[in-house]
Amino acid sequence: xxxxxxxxxxxxxxxxxxxxxxxxxxxxxxxxxxxxxxxxxxxxxxxxxxxxxxxxxxxxxxxxxxxxxxxxxxxxxxxxxxxxxxxxx
Amino acid sequence: xxxxxxxxxxxxxxxxxxxxxxxxxxxxxxxxxxxxxxxxxxxxxxxxxxxxxxxxxxxxxxxxxxxxxxxxxxxxxxxxxxxxxxxxxxxxxxxxxxxxxxxxxxxxxxxxxxxxxxxxxxxxxxxxxxxxxxxxxxxxxxxxxxxxxxxxxxxxxxxxxxxxxxxxxxxxxxxxxxxxxxxxxxxxxxxxxxxxxxxxxxxxxxxxxxxxxxxxxxxxxxxxxxxxxxxxxxxxxxxxxxxxxxxxxxxxxxxxxxxxxxxxxxxxxxxxxxxxxxxxxxxxxxxxxxxxxxxxxxxxxxxxxxxxxxxxxxxxxxxxxxxxxxxxxxxxxxxxxxxxxxxxxxxxxxxxxxxxxxxxxxxxx
Ligand code: SF4
Numbered sequence: 001x002x003x004x005x006x007x008x009x010x011x012x013x014x015x016x017x018x019x020x021x022x023x024x025x026x027x028x029x030x031x032x033x034x035x036x037x038x039x040x041x042x043x044x045x046x047x048x049x050x051x052x053x054x055x056x057x058x059x060x061x062x063x064x065x066x067x068x069x070x071x072x073x074x075x076x077x078x079x080x081x082x083x084x085x086x087x088x089x
Numbered sequence: 090x091x092x093x094x095x096x097x098x099x100x101x102x103x104x105x106x107x108x109x110x111x112x113x114x115x116x117x118x119x120x121x122x123x124x125x126x127x128x129x130x131x132x133x134x135x136x137x138x139x140x141x142x143x144x145x146x147x148x149x150x151x152x153x154x155x156x157x158x159x160x161x162x163x164x165x166x167x168x169x170x171x172x173x174x175x176x177x178x179x180x181x182x183x184x185x186x187x188x189x190x191x192x193x194x195x196x197x198x199x200x201x202x203x204x205x206x207x208x209x210x211x212x213x214x215x216x217x218x219x220x221x222x223x224x225x226x227x228x229x230x231x232x233x234x235x236x237x238x239x240x241x242x243x244x245x246x247x248x249x250x251x252x253x254x255x256x257x258x259x260x261x262x263x264x265x266x267x268x269x270x271x272x273x274x275x276x277x278x279x280x281x282x283x284x285x286x287x288x289x290x291x292x293x294x295x296x297x298x299x300x301x302x303x304x305x306x307x308x309x310x311x312x313x314x315x316x317x318x319x320x321x322x323x324x325x326x327x328x329x330x331x332x333x334x335x336x337x338x339x340x341x342x343x344x345x346x347x348x349x350x351x352x353x354x355x356x357x358x359x360x361x362x363x364x365x366x367x368x369x370x371x372x373x374x375x376x377x378x379x380x381x382x383x384x385x386x387x388x389x390x391x392x393x394x395x396x397x398x399x400x401x402x403x404x405x406x407x408x409x410x411x412x413x414x415x416x417x418x419x420x421x422x423x424x425x426x427x428x429x430x431x432x433x434x435x436x437x438x439x440x441x442x443x444x445x446x447x448x449x450x451x452x453x454x
Contacts, residue, residue: 006097018243039352048344050237051210051211051212051233051236051240052213052240055353058097058344059343060343067101067317073110073113074112
């Protein structure tokens with residue numbers, strides 16, 4: 001139930017009084033999703049859905065920052081490398 | 090602005106970078122540490138990607154109770170079986186629940202013997218079935234942690250708004266923070282650091298955790314589900330353990346904020362109230378569940394159907410409760426892979442796609 005994968009909102013509509021969206025997960029997989037908890041969502045945004053509901057939007061800026069930090073750690077580690085590490089991967 | 094070329098999934102599966110972060114963990118660690126990932130989705134990701142085998146031997150990962158199917162108490166499964174067997178009922182459930190053993194049988198066998206049991210993907214699907222079958226009683230098995238609570242609440246509120254009097258929910262909701270408190274408060278506890286469940290935190294934020302971290306002197310890191318998220322969460326936890334820093338950090342900032350989704354939290358507190366809940370194999374954890382507020386009695390399957398007298402019988406072999414508290418691993422169970430396998434499970438952790446026993450079985454641990 002919690003193994004959400006990111007999908008992209010490709011259109012937004014209303015059904016039975018609830019804001020809904022079609023979300024594209026790539027590879028031809030799409031799902032209808034309720035947007036009631038993220039009314040700020042727009043077409044083109046990425047979200048993770050749980051049992052038919054989008055509960056948050058994904059932030060690309062935050063994703064890039066996390067990746068940059070990890071890359072920095074990796075680069076630094078490579079420089080310091082063998083002397084400090086146990087080095088026997 | 091969203092850049093259409095950014096790939097949220099594969100960017101966090103970069104194998105070379107994962108290896109480098111593991112190298113950094115190796116450089117950081119000086120002595121043994123036991124970490125628990127709370128969420129069963131994370132357990133599966135760790136085992137599937139073999140991260141447990143790449144980590145330095147000092148790091149032991151134990152697997153938490155964050156598998157909703159696994160912890161749904163036997164008496165609720167037995168209630169579900171009793172309700173689903175009634176001729177006037179269409180019983181709807183997430184697919185994972187069908188093979189979960191109750192006291193002797195499962196929902197699948199109720200279906201096989203003529204019960205109308207249907208798998209739904211969302212509680213809104215159950216609502217649709219109720220509208221299409223006004224002559225039937227449609228019951229939805231509302232299980233799960235904080236991620237399925239907002240959807241399940243919405244189904245009840247929609248049923249009310251639409252005036253559906255043939256829809257009810259069998260609620261068996263659980264919450265993560267009381268489970269962490271129970272694990273850390275146990276005299277047998279081994280866990281020294283937590284990877285917090287990223288998706289639960291995306292709904293609830295992580296404001297509930299700093300008091301727990303401080304009380305038990307245990308660092309916690311909000312962690313996502315991709316390999317890079319997991320090794321990052323482990324690295325950040327180990328760094329804090331090695332430095333003796335007790336705090337709650339956020340390693341999943343692309344989805345999680347400290348506050349979480351406040352409209353979802355409000356919907357939960359308006360629809361549910363906290364209650365004591367039994368966790369399968371573990372026992373009752375105080376205030377660890379949500380149940381419907383009395384205003385919604387009309388939609389409460391436990392009130393609508395007389396299913397009070399239930400005497401559950403668990404398999405005497407199953408040690409899933411100890412596994413989910415970090416005290417044992419699946420292969421410590423004498424039944425693992427013998428009397429108990431996915432085709433003939435004795436416990437729920439062998440059934441669910443988020444259960445630790447199923448992960449160990451599937452990926453050959
Ligand atoms: S292997 Fe089966 S019997 Fe043993 S703990 Fe896991 S689910 Fe229970």
